[in-house]
Amino acid sequence: MNRLTKIMFVLGFLLTSVWSYSSNSVYAQNQKFSFEFKQTSIKTIFQYIEKHSEFIFMYRTDLLDTSKKVSVKVEKQSIEQILEQVLKGTSVVYEINDRQIVLKKGLERSEEVPQQSRQNKLIQGLVKDDKGDVIIGATIKVKGTTIGTTTNMDGLYNLSVPSENSILIVSYIGYATQEIKVGNRQNIIITLQEDAKNLEEVVVTAYGTGQKKASMVGSVQSIRPADLKVPASNLSTSFAGRLAGVIAVQRSGEPGADGANFWIRGVSTLGSASTSPLIIIDGIESTTTDLNALDPEVIDGFSILKDATATAMYGMRGANGVMIVTTKSGAALDKPIINFRMEASMSTPTSIPEFVDGVTFMELYNEAVRNQPAGKEAYTQERIDGTRQGLNPYIFPNVDWYGEMFKDRSFSETFNFNIRGGGKKVDYFSSISVGHESGMLKSRSKDFFSFDNNISRMRYSFQNNINARLGKTSKLSLRLNVMLVDKRGPNESTSSLFSSVMNTNPVDAPIMFPDDGTTSYIKWGVPTNTAVNPLATMVNGYDDTFQSTVTASLNFDQKLDFLVDGLTFKAMASLKNFSQSVQTRYSDWNKFTVNNWSLNDDGTYNMEVIQEGAEVGTELKTKSSNTGDRRIYLQAMLEYNRTFGKHDVGALLIYNQDEYMNNNPGTDLLVALPTRRQGIAARASYAYDGRYLAEVNLGYNGSENFAKGNRFGLFPSIAVGYNISEEKFFQPLRNVISRMKVRASYGLVGNGNIGGQRFAYLADVDLTGSPAFTTGINMDRTLTGPSYKRFANYDLGWEVGKKYNIGLDMTLFNNLNLTVDVFREDRTDIFQTKATIPSYLGVYGTSYYVNSAAVRNQGIDASIDFGHQFNKDFSMTFKGTFTYAHNEIRAYEESVGDRANLSRIGYSTSQQWGYVSDYLFADQAEINNHPSQLIGGTVGPGDIKYVNQPNVYGVYDDIIDKNDMVPIGNPTTPEIVYGFGPSFHYKGFDLSFFFQGVAKTSLFMSGLQPFGTMTDNKNVQTFIADDRWSPENQNIFAKYPRLTIERSANNSATSTYWERDGAFLKLKNAEIGYTFKSMRLYLRGSNLLTFSKFKLWDPEQGGGNGLKYPTQRVFNIGFQMTIK
Structure with a gap:
């Protein structure tokens, strides 16, 4: 079948479908x-x-006794109303297909209906949609009871209900739930309509305005907090996948x-x-910190604005996408809804590096010494044996610094109380949350201090x-x-504490x-005056940081x-005020070491x-x-x-202005000046x-940041x-494809943020700097006096992104x-510092911002959402x-000469x-026949x-040398992120789990090189001891090169040797719960x-x-109660 024949076949099918649909009118209804x-x-x-x-x-003639006599009186009634009366008292149900009325045998009551009391009323019927198609698996429940059933493969049901006053609740995914009073009917035919909420659902878009989901053409995703299944302390960690x-x-x-670092549709810019x-x-x-601090109980929903149509109205602020969060509102209720949630959690590290013990460390150190010319072993056999035998711990120390400082679990608790209610005039939502988190540092200061x-x-x-x-x-x-927020902890940063574990050996x-x-x-014990004792730095003081954020609109x-x-006219005035005070208490600490020691005849030791x-x-200072x-x-x-007939028209015009002020600017004039913005946004829509x-x-x-003439930017989209x-x-396809919409958009977004710079088009002159600048071919002439910190550039303009999007909703x-x-997205005129000005002109360290770089970012995102009701319980x-x-x-602004491999153009x-890397050198002969490696070290x-x-x-x-560097591995920011998982509901039980993974990303190991001088003698991770090159194990494929005392730049340089696949798949969340009438327990x-x-x-x-x-691996147990 050629292409033309296929097209004619499809056209013929569509024309036939149109004719068929037009003939299948609403005759039965009229x-x-x-x-x-x-x-x-x-x-x-x-x-008749x-x-x-x-x-x-x-x-079928054997289906119904048509000779049975009945009395019927109708006045302008439909065929369905007539059949209700005629078939009353029989086990026959009907189905209307256009002008055909098909009579069927209903369900056998003895098989499907539980034994009920004689007072119960037996009903039967059919559930179908507004097109006349039967619905399989629809749920029919008696309101206020546990009585219920589901329709069979023919859409039929029967049910025993307590009385004629019973109310049936009929539901099915994708359709509006109906409540139907039984009355004196025995045969009840139910027609479900498509859920108008799906069509009328309003999604929050730019500036908090709402658009109907069915008529929305921008790329926007909305989600409820309950779908995130996240520990209450942090929201952003659940975004991935x-x-x-x-x-x-x-x-x-x-x-x-x-909190997680997150980007909407990746990264489209670079530099600062x-x-x-x-x-x-x-x-x-708001900031990511503000977002993570919100209790999920107060959040009504998220909207992620991704394409230009969704973000263009934000202009310069929306270039990297927009996340809109709305909190809950009150409602006109007969009585308020009170909700209480309590959650406790235990956290353990997902994984931690392992270190060798003291004996292994000393043996490896001696090996490293032997690997170098004229090396002399630093640790004697006597010392190694004394450590192995666990003799005097001060002369033969063997310290597990990680174990001494960190514990394997921590705990946290969260409480939330909220109330929602109101009347016709005023409604309200109020919430109070209290949360406590503890860290994994051992409370060793209590051993010495208060x-x-x-x-x-x-x-x-x-x-x-x-x-x-x-x-x-x-x-x-x-x-x-x-x-x-009130946070207390050591006045040494946790990153420094973990680093000190690596930098301090056990012996x-x-x-x-x-x-x-x-x-x-x-x-406190140290090997030298310049060395660090990790535990001493952790316990000798603390920081007490108090933060307050007040946001009002x-x-x-x-x-x-x-x-x-x-x-409609709408106006908003808002204030956000953040303040932080840090009170630091700290003390110095005294360092001691063993100078001499001797062994007594009785086996004890003398030590100096x-x-x-x-x-x-x-004493503690402050x-x-x-x-x-x-x-x-x-x-x-x-x-x-x-709305004018079939025409829906919408328009929006917004004026906004913003002022940001640093409350503690110090003496910096630029910091003291408030940052102000003004903008106009508009939208017009038609359907x-x-x-x-x-x-x-x-x-x-x-x-x-831009001079007059470049200061304002217009960013449209269509x-x-x-x-x-x-x-x-x-319509003939609606049984399979219930809904289908295609979308396309194009627009511009702008960015005026230049890495925190202000008035970047102006020159910045330092009048007090000394020395001012260095010049000369050999960079050997230094002069004093005024110098430029930044050159002026009045041509500096907007960074502009052109965004394209094609979408399908089905x-x-x-x-x-x-x-x-x-x-x-094609982002052009990206800000960069000029890199092609020779340093010998005396401008080393002087910034000159230009619009020179360009980045293309492209990809695909997709989501799938499936739901099915198997029966009334599952x-x-x-x-x-x-x-x-x-x-x-x-x-890209760069100077690479004849080394194309150094160019960043064409890469992420x-x-x-x-x-x-080509693995490891096998012997000296291979080194002699190889190009000279001048990266560093012998x-x-x-x-x-x-x-x-x-x-x-x-x-x-x-x-x-550095000219031989090339792009290696995948980007360090994942290019692929995915997630999937089911949830199940059976009666009061619910179970869900969710997997999340990333791919096309690399990580690069660094900072692992152990040893050094005796005054800077780093620790050794276990994997190095397990798989290293050594004279006894000359494996050129070993996971670690030869050990040396000197810090070898050759072996620590970034290379494919240290590249690892950063892809992973995680069981991100799993939850099981049970819901009582107004209470839920969950793990x-x-x-x-x-x-x-x-x-x-x-x-x-x-x-x-x-x-x-x-x-952290987090385990939560929670309790939630709702009082209505």
């Missing part, structure tokens, strides 16, 4: 009858109906710092420009939303959120020496129908302990700091929505008959949509929703998402450059061997399992040496 029969046979009544209408009865188009990774598990999406909470620009060094974070949150209707056309709303000093009564302070809505029907450095006071900022936002809006959709948006913004499933010719079989979007849903986002630098913004057998790279002309220089786990090729630590934490606060 045909009315008026007649009266007394004690007349059913057959006679059927014949056939004679006076186009109906035809079809049935659950929100299509969102790429998220969690790099830390530290309380208060365990912001890559984070805009977060709007109740109309107010304070606790472990992390303890208390969070108090108050949300109060009030809506007051001032009249029929006016409404005033107040949204108030107060967030208080060179004990934790502390015994108190001999000669001092009033602790004698006042909204006024006024309908202006008295001027123009459908016109001396102080390293001068004695210092150990210092404090205060920071904060304030944001004031004003917005005015005119919104117009009208015809719910089928043809169009929308135009624009944002007009100004930026202080989108169209087509609801194919609303066409008449599509529903199959009324229970499978599928959304697919293909997107591309149902399931399945959700899945997939996101692929790949970016590529198209233009998170692409890593390094050397290509190269020997067992060191990493690198590949020499040619220049652009294909010439090899036989020297391996939940997060980060339960990880499947990955990389085993040393959690691959989600990224590269490095794994020594950071680990991500």
